[in-house]
Amino acid sequence: MTKQDSVETLLARAGHYLDKTTGAVVPPIQPSTTFARDEQGDLYDGNRIYARDHSLNTELAEAVLSQLESGASCKLFASGMAAATALVQTLRPGDRIVAPQAMYWSLRAWLISFCDDWGIDLAFYNPGNQESMHSVVKAAPTQLLWVETPANPTWEIVDINRASALAHEVGAQLIVDSTVSTPLLTKPIERGADFVFHSATKYINGHSDVVAGALIAAREDARWERLCKLRAQQGGILSPFDSWLLLRGMRTMHLRVERSCDNAMKFAQHFENYPSISEVIYPGLTSHPHHQIAAEQMTGGFGGMLSIRFEGGKARAASIMGRLTGFLRATSLGGVESLVEHRAVVEGEGTPVPDDLLRFSIGVENIKDLIEDLEQAINTSQK
Numbered sequence: 001m002t003k004q005d006s007v008e009t010l011l012a013r014a015g016h017y018l019d020k021t022t023g024a025v026v027p028p029i030q031p032s033t034t035f036a037r038d039e040q041g042d043l044y045d046g047n048r049i050y051a052r053d054h055s056l057n058t059e060l061a062e063a064v065l066s067q068l069e070s071g072a073s074c075k076l077f078a079s080g081m082a083a084a085t086a087l088v089q090t091l092r093p094g095d096r097i098v099a100p101q102a103m104y105w106s107l108r109a110w111l112i113s114f115c116d117d118w119g120i121d122l123a124f125y126n127p128g129n130q131e132s133m134h135s136v137v138k139a140a141p142t143q144l145l146w147v148e149t150p151a152n153p154t155w156e157i158v159d160i161n162r163a164s165a166l167a168h169e170v171g172a173q174l175i176v177d178s179t180v181s182t183p184l185l186t187k188p189i190e191r192g193a194d195f196v197f198h199s200a201t202k203y204i205n206g207h208s209d210v211v212a213g214a215l216i217a218a219r220e221d222a223r224w225e226r227l228c229k230l231r232a233q234q235g236g237i238l239s240p241f242d243s244w245l246l247l248r249g250m251r252t253m254h255l256r257v258e259r260s261c262d263n264a265m266k267f268a269q270h271f272e273n274y275p276s277i278s279e280v281i282y283p284g285l286t287s288h289p290h291h292q293i294a295a296e297q298m299t300g301g302f303g304g305m306l307s308i309r310f311e312g313g314k315a316r317a318a319s320i321m322g323r324l325t326g327f328l329r330a331t332s333l334g335g336v337e338s339l340v341e342h343r344a345v346v347e348g349e350g351t352p353v354p355d356d357l358l359r360f361s362i363g364v365e366n367i368k369d370l371i372e373d374l375e376q377a378i379n380t381s382q383k
């Protein structure tokens with residue numbers, strides 16, 4: 001694993017493990033919770049003392065993610081939410097965080113209550129409007145600017161270069177939730193972000209069988225030190241087995257993401273002007289309001305997520321969803337299997353998401369089967 005390896009090679013060989021005693025090409029799972037000392041009281045392996053902060057399997061996966069994102073350091077957590085909330089907890093009472101109005105729903109809900117409880121000033125900007133971010137960030141001294149791009153579930157694209165310039169101009173740091181863009185399509189750190197966040201539950205693992213979160217830092221600064229201490233003390237760590245699964249999932253991430261992007265583009269184009277459909281929302285379509293920024297900022301594809309709005313409102317959308325036979329009706333995204341979700345219903349009261357909208361996570365199946373499934377669902381659904 002050298003710096004000059006291309007991304008595909010880095011991933012296929014993730015960790016490039018070789019056990020010199022057995023010849024094994026896959027790392028073992030190391031479940032030990034504690035690490036012994038020799039007769040002199042010295043640790044066998046440097047500073048490896050106790051598994052809450054020193055899991056071998058977790059470190060192997062972190063090293064690959066850190067390199068993939070051009071970061072200085074990566075920390076994995078027990079979930080995306082554990083990672084995101086830990087970073088926000090590095091703020092101090094009186095600090096200010098600026099976040100998008102439309103963002104991952106659970107994180108938004110947590111931010112509102114946490115910032116209120118802990119005396120942190122929270123302000124929201126409209127992610128569809130560059131001016132809005134500008135004026136909200138400039139309105140008061142700010143420590144952290146949160147960006148999610150593309151943003152759930154209407155896939156607004158925020159220009160990371162501009163967001164990082166704005167954050168740094170006022171002495172704030174920028175964190176980018178790059179879950180939907182994956183570590184392959186956008187490199188936030190190369191565009192000036194200070195931190196990158198991923199729900200590794202999604203594309204990084206890719207098989208809908210691990211809940212995990214990742215934070216990658218551009219540099220190991222004071223906030224990152226606080227973050228590392230928080231994880232070690234609060235203990236929101238990933239288990240050795242889940243870390244091992246994550247590393248295994250990463251070996252095929254480039255293939256999975258490439259196919260998902262390709263399928264999503266074909267799906268979006270096929271249904272863009274289709275009867276009963278009022279709008280297909282996908283950053284890869286030229287009709288998307290932020291297509292230009294997406295084309296500049298996302299390389300190799302526009303992601304596997306899209307939303308479709310149907311004529312006939314909530315009842316029609318629900319009827320179509322009920323008639324799909326291949327798409328599983330489930331929340332989450334980024335797995336090899338395609339999923340569909342009535343987002344407004346899942347988010348519940350107070351959601352800004354239109355109720356005629358279905359969110360699709362496009363997997364790696366044969367695209368013909370996916371297109372046929374939605375076509376038959378539209379044609380047989382109640383108008």
Ligand SMILES: *Cc1c(COP(=O)(O)O)cnc(C)c1O
Nearest residue numbers: 079080081082104179199201212
């Ligand atoms: C899933 C998700 C999260 C939360 O991650 P978990 O692993 O579910 O805790 C945050 N942001 C985005 C964009 C997500 O899709």
